Amino acid sequence: xxxxxxxxxxxxxxxxxxxxxxxxxxxxxxxxxxxxxxxxxxxxxxxxxxxxxxxxxxxxxxxxxxxxxxxxxxxxxxxxxxxxxxxxxxxxxxxxxxxxxxxxxxxxxxxxxxxxxxxxxxxxxxxxxxxxxxxxxxxxxxxxxxxxxxxxxxxxxxxxxxxxxxxxxxxxxxxxxxxxxxxxxxxxxxxxxxxxxxxxxxxxxxxxxxxxxxxxxxxxxxxxxxxxxxxxxxxxxxxxxxxxxxxxxxxxxxxxxxxxxxxxxxxxxxxxxxxxxxxxxxxxxxxxxxxxxxxxxxxxxxxxxxxxxxxxxxxxxxxxxxxxxxxxxxxxxxxxx
Amino acid sequence: xxxxxxxxxxxxxxxxxxxxxxxxxxxxxxxxxxxxxxxxxxxxxxxxxxxxxxxxxxxxxxxxxxxxxxxxxxxxxxxxxxxxxxxxxxxxxxxxxxxxxxxxxxxxxxxxxxxxxxxxxxxxxxxxxxxxxxxxxxxxxxxxxxxxxxxxxxxxxxxxxxxxxxxxxxxxxxxxxxxxxxxxxxxxxxxxxxxxxxxxxxxxxxxxxxxxxxxxxxxxxxxxxxxxxxxxxxxxxxxxxxxxxxxxxxxxxxxxxxxxxxxxxxxxxxxxxxxxxxxxxxxxxxxxxxxxxxxxxxxxxxxxxxxxxxxxxxxxxxxxxxxxxxxxxxxxxxxxx
DNA sequence: TTGTATGCGTTATCAA
DNA sequence: TTGATAACGCATACAA
Numbered sequence: 001x002x003x004x005x006x007x008x009x010x011x012x013x014x015x016x017x018x019x020x021x022x023x024x025x026x027x028x029x030x031x032x033x034x035x036x037x038x039x040x041x042x043x044x045x046x047x048x049x050x051x052x053x054x055x056x057x058x059x060x061x062x063x064x065x066x067x068x069x070x071x072x073x074x075x076x077x078x079x080x081x082x083x084x085x086x087x088x089x090x091x092x093x094x095x096x097x098x099x100x101x102x103x104x105x106x107x108x109x110x111x112x113x114x115x116x117x118x119x120x121x122x123x124x125x126x127x128x129x130x131x132x133x134x135x136x137x138x139x140x141x142x143x144x145x146x147x148x149x150x151x152x153x154x155x156x157x158x159x160x161x162x163x164x165x166x167x168x169x170x171x172x173x174x175x176x177x178x179x180x181x182x183x184x185x186x187x188x189x190x191x192x193x194x195x196x197x198x199x200x201x202x203x204x205x206x207x208x209x210x211x212x213x214x215x216x217x218x219x220x221x222x223x224x225x226x227x228x229x230x231x232x233x234x235x236x237x238x239x240x241x242x243x244x245x246x247x248x249x250x251x252x253x254x255x256x257x258x259x260x261x262x263x264x265x266x267x268x269x270x271x272x273x274x275x276x277x278x279x280x281x282x283x284x285x286x287x288x289x290x291x292x293x294x295x296x297x298x299x300x301x302x303x304x305x306x307x308x309x310x311x312x313x314x315x316x317x318x319x320x321x322x323x324x325x326x327x328x329x330x331x332x333x334x335x336x337x
Numbered sequence: 338x339x340x341x342x343x344x345x346x347x348x349x350x351x352x353x354x355x356x357x358x359x360x361x362x363x364x365x366x367x368x369x370x371x372x373x374x375x376x377x378x379x380x381x382x383x384x385x386x387x388x389x390x391x392x393x394x395x396x397x398x399x400x401x402x403x404x405x406x407x408x409x410x411x412x413x414x415x416x417x418x419x420x421x422x423x424x425x426x427x428x429x430x431x432x433x434x435x436x437x438x439x440x441x442x443x444x445x446x447x448x449x450x451x452x453x454x455x456x457x458x459x460x461x462x463x464x465x466x467x468x469x470x471x472x473x474x475x476x477x478x479x480x481x482x483x484x485x486x487x488x489x490x491x492x493x494x495x496x497x498x499x500x501x502x503x504x505x506x507x508x509x510x511x512x513x514x515x516x517x518x519x520x521x522x523x524x525x526x527x528x529x530x531x532x533x534x535x536x537x538x539x540x541x542x543x544x545x546x547x548x549x550x551x552x553x554x555x556x557x558x559x560x561x562x563x564x565x566x567x568x569x570x571x572x573x574x575x576x577x578x579x580x581x582x583x584x585x586x587x588x589x590x591x592x593x594x595x596x597x598x599x600x601x602x603x604x605x606x607x608x609x610x611x612x613x614x615x616x617x618x619x620x621x622x623x624x625x626x627x628x629x630x631x632x633x634x635x636x637x638x639x640x641x642x643x644x645x646x647x648x649x650x651x652x653x654x655x656x657x658x659x660x661x662x663x664x665x666x667x668x669x670x671x672x673x674x
Numbered sequence: 675t676t677g678t679a680t681g682c683g684t685t686a687t688c689a690a
Numbered sequence: 691t692t693g694a695t696a697a698c699g700c701a702t703a704c705a706a
Binding site: 007008018019021022025050051053054055056057058059060081294314 | 698699700701702
């Protein structure tokens, strides 16, 4: 806990001015090799660590970048973090993550923290449209921000998200391609926009392939328990052969459905083929491996960080962009035995 | 992207000095209600956000606290983050998380970043003793640090970790209590200290209960695939009744073992009762729910943050502390059918 | 190529 | 209770 050396200490020990030390730190080319060596030696002798606060204050810009995430337990967001971190590192920026737990109050708290630290920008991971609206006011158009996961009007902000409509479309086409003709859709809360988009993709594929949308089950949540009850609702139709395929709007729902149906004597994928959504690690040990839609989490993080860095570089001339990335289908045993 | 208002702007608009504005920000009691109202109004009119960099520079202390984690995909570390965050929030500190991916180079990078930001302290989550040694030099005793997950000599640093020996002891006693007499231990790389401790706890319980330690299987890693091959190795003994219980050093190993044994016609828990370790979410969908040892992740995070804040407050009078928290047993179907 | 001086936005000390 | 002013550590014109 010795006192920290400052740039002045380094300058004194090296026998140069503070300006020169600053130059070896930021513009090594502007300084003669001999003095550079002298200064470098002093820096090491004193174990000097530049003060980022002073630097940010004087330079008016920072290398700190933030990422606010709603759910670290969701491997999708962890992927986003990986991608964002990689892109930040390439650009010489430092990424720090804050965990909001999906609570508006914490999102505000951390947004404010990054703002007060004068971070160069922040990636905002939200699950709920309303939160974006609420935060819009409190970030008052000064801190460059990119919305990840939620697509927002480009008049308001950059955003990067996955094409949920297309993902569900892919999943449904997959079933159609396997000859399934009578499908059910197991939704989640249609209040969540991503879920609505998935339902829309399902509908489009059903129409395009001229197959039958037998019924929709709309559980209260997206957990395995919700899937379990949805599966019980569907058991009769399944046994009677009135449906032969299911698209579930999340993997957890799919797992629950599978368990309920197997309990009811339905063979998977023999009688019923089923597709989930998210490629959630939490389902990797399901008795029947679930075919699913993989969100491009890492790509989302990467692209979002690039957009953010661009916005930072552009300054006031910046025009917001919206990127929507395509998910991919991961085929497993729940559709092809 | 309008220019940000500074404390000077606020002072001018309110018709007071910057010192007074600073007082309403930090010592509201020292200022007359009337002027407080005036200043508050000015702050809101200008949408003023204090500059944390300037504050840290002038005050010589910060409210920023860091947490470096090796694996966001591991629910244990996510729990640690939750606990640390809660304790930080209670103390009015802000927690920012950096993801090192277990790579020393990144651990160094982020440690340096927190140091340069003059964070008040950092929680260092490591998996490998060698990394701690390597980092010890580069953090040079200035930035208050608490090691989470890895217990280190209290001469070097505070640390908070789980009692791995006791956890495995609990697991083994559980089997003994169920009447199991002939146990096998499925280890992992004994190069990792936590694994060695788990093996030691197993041994102690075996001796205490005077039951038999039939054999140890020592796979190369801790993945499910490693468990699978371990299970195959054990299949003959299991079928022949030469063993009736297994303690695995991780849940993933346990899942693999279960799958291999079931494949070989062994009934679980009828023929073999098996306990895992970690309460890993990734195994929640195992065909047989795995009895496991739950690490007190959230408590570790909480305690670690409290120790850190104490160290910060203590200053140079600080003496490092070592906390070792007790895990708990979570009983599931793999031991009690 | 290097040194000097000024300012970045705050806090804290000391007078008033 | 408030105001003036000197740090805090650094970057950056500008001068030499």
